[in-house]
Amino acid sequence: MTPLSHIRNFSIVAHIDHGKSTLADRLIQSTHTVADRDMKEQMLDAMDIERERGITIKANTVRIDYVADNGEAYVLNLIDTPGHVDFAYEVSRSMRAVEGSLLVVDSTQGVEAQTLANVYQAIDADHEIVPILNKIDLPAADCDRVAEQIEDVIGIDASGAIRVSAKTGVGIKETLEAIVHRLPAPKGEEDADLKAMLVDSWYDSYLGVIVLVRIIDGRLKKGERIRFVSNGTIHHVDRIGVFRPQMQVVDSLGPGEIGFLTASIKQVRDTRVGDTVTHEKKIVKPLPGFKPSQPVVFCGLFPVDSSQFEDLRDAIDKLALNDASFSFEMETSAALGFGFRCGFLGLLHLEVIRDRIEREYDIDLITTAPSVVYRIFMRDGAMQELHNPADMPDLSVVDHLEEPRIKATILVPDEYLGDVLKLCQDRRGVQQDLTYAGSRAMVVYDLPLNEVVFDFYDRLKSVTKGYASFDYQMTGYQTDNLVKMSVLVNDEPVDALSMMVHRDRAEMRGRAMVEKLKDLIPRHMFKIPIQAAIGGKVIARETLSAMRKDVTAKCYGGDATRKRKLLDKQKAGKKKMRQFGKVEIPQEAFISALKMDS
Numbered sequence: 001m002t003p004l005s006h007i008r009n010f011s012i013v014a015h016i017d018h019g020k021s022t023l024a025d026r027l028i029q030s031t032h033t034v035a036d037r038d039m040k041e042q043m044l045d046a047m048d049i050e051r052e053r054g055i056t057i058k059a060n061t062v063r064i065d066y067v068a069d070n071g072e073a074y075v076l077n078l079i080d081t082p083g084h085v086d087f088a089y090e091v092s093r094s095m096r097a098v099e100g101s102l103l104v105v106d107s108t109q110g111v112e113a114q115t116l117a118n119v120y121q122a123i124d125a126d127h128e129i130v131p132i133l134n135k136i137d138l139p140a141a142d143c144d145r146v147a148e149q150i151e152d153v154i155g156i157d158a159s160g161a162i163r164v165s166a167k168t169g170v171g172i173k174e175t176l177e178a179i180v181h182r183l184p185a186p187k188g189e190e191d192a193d194l195k196a197m198l199v200d201s202w203y204d205s206y207l208g209v210i211v212l213v214r215i216i217d218g219r220l221k222k223g224e225r226i227r228f229v230s231n232g233t234i235h236h237v238d239r240i241g242v243f244r245p246q247m248q249v250v251d252s253l254g255p256g257e258i259g260f261l262t263a264s265i266k267q268v269r270d271t272r273v274g275d276t277v278t279h280e281k282k283i284v285k286p287l288p289g290f291k292p293s294q295p296v297v298f299c300g301l302f303p304v305d306s307s308q309f310e311d312l313r314d315a316i317d318k319l320a321l322n323d324a325s326f327s328f329e330m331e332t333s334a335a336l337g338f339g340f341r342c343g344f345l346g347l348l349h350l351e352v353i354r355d356r357i358e359r360e361y362d363i364d365l366i367t368t369a370p371s372v373v374y375r376i377f378m379r380d381g382a383m384q385e386l387h388n389p390a391d392m393p394d395l396s397v398v399d400h401l402e403e404p405r406i407k408a409t410i411l412v413p414d415e416y417l418g419d420v421l422k423l424c425q426d427r428r429g430v431q432q433d434l435t436y437a438g439s440r441a442m443v444v445y446d447l448p449l450n451e452v453v454f455d456f457y458d459r460l461k462s463v464t465k466g467y468a469s470f471d472y473q474m475t476g477y478q479t480d481n482l483v484k485m486s487v488l489v490n491d492e493p494v495d496a497l498s499m500m501v502h503r504d505r506a507e508m509r510g511r512a513m514v515e516k517l518k519d520l521i522p523r524h525m526f527k528i529p530i531q532a533a534i535g536g537k538v539i540a541r542e543t544l545s546a547m548r549k550d551v552t553a554k555c556y557g558g559d560a561t562r563k564r565k566l567l568d569k570q571k572a573g574k575k576k577m578r579q580f581g582k583v584e585i586p587q588e589a590f591i592s593a594l595k596m597d598s
């Protein structure tokens with residue numbers, strides 16, 4: 001049993017790509033937590049998609065045994081947190097389970113928007129913070145400048161910042177010593193009633209739901225009956241353990257410790273993150289509540305091949321078992337048939353789920369335009385949420401609409417500032433602050449989430465050549481002049497392309513949309529009008545002229561194999577098309593048509 005004084009619980013906060021996972025790997029490796037032969041790069045990034053994209057999505061945990069220079073043995077519990085803006089909620093919950101943070105800043109880059117967002121969460125959670133200047137092996141490293149920036153922008157003391165190369169291992173020993181000597185030990189009472197925090201939970205096909213807990217007071221043992229305070233459900237604990245990072249069963253967990261339990265729980269939904277766990281009959285004061293994660297972006301997912309609807313249902317059910325922040329309900333669309341309306345924490349979350357369905361379940365999907373959650377105030381005083389523009393009620397019963405707004409923080413090198421301001425302005429942003437930290441500007445904008453969900457990231461990256469970083473939080477709702485824009489192809493409305501837009505921008509967006517569609521829809525044997533309309537009024541129109549696209553026309557000379565190849569390709573392409581009335585629209589049109597060029 002490790003005394004409280006010899007436990008340290010910490011997380012690592014960083015902007016994406018600043019080296020958090022690499023540092024975690026190095027800490028695990030240098031303490032021989034994992035034998036060298038088993039060491040894979042980025043031990044903590046379990047999922048394939050994470051590995052491919054190099055981003056950490058689920059928070060992960062590892063227990064490290066470390067004998068410090070003073071000869072004492074310590075237990076270090078690391079909770080790895082995701083760095084991406086969509087998963088800020090996961091960061092906030094894991095922060096509450098630990099007492100300190102390593103703040104990793106890439107010494108060739110400096111402080112970025114997510115460094116700020118994440119470190120403020122650590123400060124909110126009262127963490128002791130140890131700054132780490134990473135990637136010092138690179139020639140472009142400028143530790144003094146970055147340390148100064150940490151002090152100026154974040155406002156914490158960086159004089160003791162540790163200079164590290166997570167790649168080569170320089171500074172790893174110093175980091176481990178700093179964890180032991182600079183981060184506080186957890187507090188807790190061994191003899192008090194059991195009180196544990198539910199930090200995270202996920203589904204495992206062999207063990208059922210695995211619950212990650214941080215013990216605050218008391219002791220949890222295998223075989224005991226526990227109660228989740230929020231819903232009063234009682235469970236029999238059949239397994240307790242720690243992550244090294246593989247699961248290792250232990251007999252009990254005491255104050256200050258972080259580990260897992262399993263209790264034949266069937267669904268992740270039955271476990272509420274932030275909940276308090278205690279023994280069956282005990283009454284304890286619940287831990288201060290966590291904000292529940294709310295989906296902010298909705299879109300429809302439809303199978304390209306409608307016979308795969310049941311497979312899609314199956315895939316979505318399985319994914320939802322493991323991801324309580326992902327919501328869904330069945331949707332029928334005149335154009336796309338049966339599918340699901342799904343809610344996500346943000347666009348990255350949406351992309352990850354979509355990729356997993358396509359890849360792991362082998363289902364080709366049509367994704368409709370992402371939409372935020374609008375509030376519709378009716379003339380009779382009622383309010384309803386609108387998750388899907390297709391459900392927009394008749395304007396005669398609507399009094400007004402409200403849309404969600406965000407506070408966006410963007411850090412950008414000076415020379416791109418003008419482009420960033422223009423982009424934010426074009427997206428109906430209202431500037432709130434503009435400050436400088438060295439040669440970088442920090443701008444804060446109040447923006448409609450609607451204008452950000454689709455391609456704001458992409459645009460920001462492209463106008464700043466990838467040098468800007470961006471983070472946002474929801475601030476609330478505001479009334480604006482919003483209308484539903486419909487799209488008609490060959491005089492048939494395509495509900496999957498309808499969207500909510502600001503009245504002043506409707507014409508511009510309508511025009512951009514019909515022009516795009518004209519390029520994206522292949523020519524048919526007949527003329528196809530493509531229109532954007534508000535109510536009954538057409539605001540933009542293009543006509544796709546008739547022509548049969550003869551893909552073999554270029555193959556004069558009659559090379560049979562090449563001709564066959566082209567025809568096969570055309571056939572495969574057809575599978576990815578959807579029939580709308582008499583018109584076939586390719587799958588990618590749904591996403592591409594909505595991207596704006598401004």
Ligand SMILES: Nc1nc2c(ncn2[C@@H]2O[C@H](COP(=O)(O)OP(=O)(O)OP(=O)(O)O)[C@@H](O)[C@H]2O)c(=O)[nH]1
Nearest residue numbers: 017018019020021022054055056083135165166167
């Ligand atoms: N040269 C050098 N490269 C490093 C160092 N640390 C990390 N990297 C590289 O930087 C890239 C990003 O590192 P990650 O550890 O994946 O970054 P991360 O912060 O965990 O990123 P997310 O998990 O996506 O938030 C990888 O290509 C690493 O190999 C370092 O000390 N020196």
